[in-house]
Amino acid sequence: xxxxxxxxxxxxxxxxxxxxxxxxxxxxxxxxxxxxxxxxxxxxxxxxxxxxxxxxxxxxxxxxxxxxxxxxxxxxxxxxxxxxxxxxxxxxxxxxxxxxxxxxxxxxxxxxxxxxxxxxxxxxxxxxxxxxxxxxxxxxxxxxxxxxxxxxxxxxxxxxxxxxxxxxxxxxxxxxxxxxxxxxxxxxxxxxxxxxxxxxxxxxxxxxxxxxxxxxxxxxxxxxxxxxxxxxxxxxxxxxxxxxxxxxxxxxxxxxxxxxxxxxxxxxxxxxxxxxxxxxxxxxxxxxxxxxxxxxxxxxxxxxxxxxxxxxxxxxxxxxxxxxxxxxxxxxxxxxxxxxxxxxxxxxxxxxxxxxxxxxxxxxxxxxxxxxxxxxxxxxxxxxxxxxxxxxxxxxxxxxxxxxxxxxxxxxxxxxxxxxxxxxxxxxxxxxxxxxxxxxxxxxxxxxxxxxxxxxxxxxxxxxxxxxxxxxxxxxxxxxxxxxxxxxxxxxxxxxxxxxxxxxxxxxxxxxxxxxxxxx
Amino acid sequence: xxxxxxxxxxxxxxxxxxxxxxxxxxxxxxxxxxxxxxxxxxxxxxxxxxxxxxxxxxxxxxxxxxxxxxxxxxxxxxxxxxxxxxxxxxxxxxxxxxxxxxxxxxxxxxxxxxxxxxxxxxxxxxxxxxxxxxxxxxxxxxxxxxxxxxxxxxxxxxxxxxxxxxxxxxxxxxxxxxxxxxxxxxxxxxxxxxxxxxxxxxxxxxxxxxxxxxxxxxxxxxxxxxxxxxxxxxxxxxxxxxxxxxxxxxxxxxxxxxxxxxxxxxxxxxxxxxxxxxxxxxxxxxxxxxxxxxxxxxxxxxxxxxxxxxxxxxxxxxxxxxxxxxxxxxxxxxxxxxxxxxxxxxxxxxxxxxxxxxxxx
Numbered sequence: 044x045x046x047x048x049x050x051x052x053x054x055x056x057x058x059x060x061x062x063x064x065x066x067x068x069x070x071x072x073x074x075x076x077x078x079x080x081x082x083x084x085x086x087x088x089x090x091x092x093x094x095x096x097x098x099x100x101x102x103x104x105x106x107x108x109x110x111x112x113x114x115x116x117x118x119x120x121x122x123x124x125x126x127x128x129x130x131x132x133x134x135x136x137x138x139x140x141x142x143x144x145x146x147x148x149x150x151x152x153x154x155x156x157x158x159x160x161x162x163x164x165x166x167x168x169x170x171x172x173x174x175x176x177x178x179x180x181x182x183x184x185x186x187x188x189x190x191x192x193x194x195x196x197x198x199x200x201x202x203x204x205x206x207x208x209x210x211x212x213x214x215x216x217x218x219x220x221x222x223x224x225x226x227x228x229x230x231x232x233x234x235x236x237x238x239x240x241x242x243x244x245x246x247x248x249x250x251x252x253x254x255x256x257x258x259x260x261x262x263x264x265x266x267x268x269x270x271x272x273x274x275x276x277x278x279x280x281x282x283x284x285x286x287x288x289x290x291x292x293x294x295x296x297x298x299x300x301x302x303x304x305x306x307x308x309x310x311x312x313x314x315x316x317x318x319x320x321x322x323x324x325x326x327x328x329x330x331x332x333x334x335x336x337x338x339x340x341x342x343x344x345x346x347x348x349x350x351x352x353x354x355x356x357x358x359x360x361x362x363x364x365x366x367x368x369x370x371x372x373x374x375x376x377x378x379x380x381x382x383x384x385x386x387x388x389x390x391x392x393x394x395x396x397x398x399x400x401x402x403x404x405x406x407x408x409x410x411x412x413x414x415x416x417x418x419x420x421x422x423x424x425x426x427x428x429x430x431x432x433x434x435x436x437x438x439x440x441x442x443x444x445x446x447x448x449x450x451x452x453x454x455x456x457x458x459x460x461x462x463x464x465x466x467x468x469x470x471x472x473x474x475x476x477x478x479x480x481x482x483x484x485x486x487x488x489x490x491x492x493x494x495x496x497x498x499x500x501x502x503x504x505x506x507x508x509x510x511x512x513x514x515x516x517x518x519x520x521x522x523x524x525x526x527x528x529x530x531x532x533x534x535x536x537x538x539x540x541x542x543x544x545x546x547x548x549x550x551x552x553x554x555x556x557x558x559x560x561x562x563x
Numbered sequence: 564x565x566x567x568x569x570x571x572x573x574x575x576x577x578x579x580x581x582x583x584x585x586x587x588x589x590x591x592x593x594x595x596x597x598x599x600x601x602x603x604x605x606x607x608x609x610x611x612x613x614x615x616x617x618x619x620x621x622x623x624x625x626x627x628x629x630x631x632x633x634x635x636x637x638x639x640x641x642x643x644x645x646x647x648x649x650x651x652x653x654x655x656x657x658x659x660x661x662x663x664x665x666x667x668x669x670x671x672x673x674x675x676x677x678x679x680x681x682x683x684x685x686x687x688x689x690x691x692x693x694x695x696x697x698x699x700x701x702x703x704x705x706x707x708x709x710x711x712x713x714x715x716x717x718x719x720x721x722x723x724x725x726x727x728x729x730x731x732x733x734x735x736x737x738x739x740x741x742x743x744x745x746x747x748x749x750x751x752x753x754x755x756x757x758x759x760x761x762x763x764x765x766x767x768x769x770x771x772x773x774x775x776x777x778x779x780x781x782x783x784x785x786x787x788x789x790x791x792x793x794x795x796x797x798x799x800x801x802x803x804x805x806x807x808x809x810x811x812x813x814x815x816x817x818x819x820x821x822x823x824x825x826x827x828x829x830x831x832x833x834x835x836x837x838x839x840x841x842x843x844x845x846x847x848x849x850x851x852x853x854x855x856x857x858x859x860x861x862x863x864x865x866x867x868x869x870x871x872x873x874x875x876x877x878x879x880x881x882x883x884x885x886x887x888x889x890x891x892x893x894x895x896x897x898x899x900x901x902x903x904x905x906x907x908x909x910x911x912x913x914x915x916x917x918x919x920x921x922x923x924x
Contacts, residue, residue: 107915354803376802376803377802377803380803393798394797396795397794398794399795400790404787411787411802412802420783420784421782421783421784422783422784
């Protein structure tokens with residue numbers, strides 16, 4: 044079968060054979076086979092931690108396989124570094140961009156090219172390439188002024204300028220609005236029409252079903268199935284990915300006449316730094332029994348809103364934030380916790396937990412204010428340990444050692460621990476940012492159910508999330524954050540995704556201002 | 564072929580504890596080589612440096628006298644370093660502490676006064692050291708000035724101030740023009756514990772400081788806060804703690820302890836102020852803090868070890884005619900090896916063959 048290079052037909056463009064990659068005791072890829080044909084759009088599906096990133100890093104020369112072979116058009120190749128991969132014709136767009144904020148688009152691209160070229164020549168090429176693929180880019184703009192979607196375009200154009208045969212995209216839509224996703228899909232269509240192959244990594248099943256003609260599904264580092272996703276239902280794909288049926292969380296009862304437990308009244312805050320977002324006249328009210336969803340593309344002030352709600356950034360005016368009738372705008376996190384507030388930040392490692400410290404220490408981190416873990420300044424270790432045991436039991440946190448460091452837990456288990464830590468005190472007001480980001484489907488289900496249960500038990504819950512599916516699944520009302528302002532919340536039933544998508548892109552912003560958000 | 568450096572995920576705790584022992588062993592080996600190069604028998608050299616200070620009662624007292632300021636400062640520095648505050652200026656805080664303490668002694672010199680003088684000197688010295696340490700702390704929190712640079716540069720400010728004082732306003736009029744103050748009165752000197760030797764009450768005081776700091780770090784919420792701020796500053800803010808306040812607190816504590824060490828030197832060891840009241844204790848204490856794993860009890864052991872090198876260096880100067888700088892070389896090598904051992908423990912270094920297909924199963 045080892046035909047000469049260039050002979051089309053049955054020889055795949057690239058074939059990965061029996062790839063094994065181990066990190067210490069962990070087997071990230073266990074005898075994985077993957078082949079991508081010329082001109083096809085191939086999906087690599089799997090939960091977080093299934094081994095997708097490891098596999099593509101091997102394909103891009105960033106990691107070396109423990110064993111296994113890679114064939115390029117039937118010939119064995121070695122990929123000691125990304126440069127070798129690029130020489131073959133493999134381009135990669137990462138989930139997290141590697142761009143210099145203070146430099147222009149053209150400078151960033153010139154830096155990444157393997158051959159030295161003048162920035163001006165590069166700028167001309169950028170215009171040319173971006174126009175022909177429908178990806179408008181101004182080469183002279185500095186990166187920090189660009190939206191996330193535009194930054195992604197830089198990465199894509201950067202790859203296309205190398206004229207790749209295979210373009211690898213790692214979760215490209217996780218940071219995009221629905222409209223930006225539409226633009227991206229058009230571009231992918233053009234790339235495909237030129238006969239280039241695409242490896243599309245995602246866990247968004249609908250996208251894969253519309254975009255890809257073949258899919259390889261990974262679970263726990265092994266290939267579970269290879270199929271044509273267009274002939275499968277989303278539920279069937281999910282079952283293959285997770286290995287079990289995924290149920291939808293029960294939605295909170297729609298009775299929204301409870302007392303207001305959390306209110307934000309005209310909160311404005313200056314941007315914390317050059318790249319931060321100022322909050323502009325934010326208003327919201329959350330009643331007992333309600334889940335309010337805050338949608339929005341990353342970087343539109345959600346982080347600043349979270350800090351203002353948790354008390355990490357105090358408001359200029361005490362009346363700006365009211366919890367259960369108490370004005371807490373100027374109070375810090377612990378005063379708000381004492382009033383029944385609980386907060387789950389977006390970043391698990393480094394914000395929600397101290398990565399190098401044990402679970403017991405991390406239980407004390409926020410439990411010291413509310414769970415009686417401290418007496419007269421002295422820490423009660425036994426009480427803290429018991430608190431951890433209760434979290435672990437209630438939220439099914441899987442851990443290897445008795446009291447491991449936070450960073451050794453998987454994303455899903457650590458998130459269950461953080462959510463459990465905040466929920467065990469039955470908080471009256473719960474603010475959660477990206478509750479299931481990078482979390483496996485099983486853990487995500489437990490977490491969403493816990494949020495719904497909290498609301499059913501009379502809590503007021505705010506969920507800040509970029510995942511629209513999640514918000515439509517659990518939220519009673521949804522509002523959108525754009526450029527530091529919050530749109531008027533609308534009931535999730537009857538709200539269209541298109542309407543939310545427009546708000547996420549900033550259209551209808553003035554409209555939202557006129558209608559005075561949250562006039563309930 | 565390429566070198567791959569990867570952080571190890573779970574480093575066993577015992578490995579972090581034995582790292583200083585590896586460092587000491589490597590220092591001794593390198594020291595032996597250095598002695599051989601200097602034409603001294605390595606066994607004689609190492610014996611003089613590391614064993615002879617422990618062989619008679621007088622030398623043992625001197626070890627305690629040298630270890631006392633080292634451990635006082637190192638405990639304070641540990642609190643700073645644990646919370647990601649890099650106070651490098653303990654030497655200057657020591658000098659200012661000595662100056663503030665001496666101000667009390669000089670002001671009360673010759674006048675009839677009671678047992679309150681020494682406590683007053685100690686308090687004045689600690690306040691002086693703390694205030695001086697607050698300068699880099701406030702520069703850091705207010706202007707984001709790098710505390711490593713500011714605290715280090717303030718050392719020279721403090722030393723020049725001391726130099727001016729002992730050559731100018733505070734010079735002993737009957738001191739034959741030597742740049743030094745009057746000898747402090749007995750009430751202004753640390754009470755000696757033995758009839759012979761310089762061991763005084765500062766040594767048990769240092770043990771008390773070690774005990775308090777150990778309990779603070781291991782058992783209290785404040786100690787926990789210090790560790791969290793250093794480990795994950797955003798998590799600390801999320802826990803409701805203000806990193807700025809903590810920066811001021813740890814700088815003040817370490818400044819106060821360095822100031823206390825200054826009073827100990829001025830009133831316990833020397834009995835007066837001189838231009839050079841410290842053989843670099845403030846800098847050596849940085850080594851002590853790291854050798855002691857930023858743990859108060861570890862600092863105690865490390866301070867004793869480094870005090871031995873000070874006495875051994877003096878012995879070697881007399882017995883082997885080796886320059887006193889050899890002591891500094893030993894201390895420098897020790898810090899170098901600690902950091903190197905820590906790096907080897909925290910990271911995995913592997914040389915990988917660039918050719919992936921060579922590993923085909």
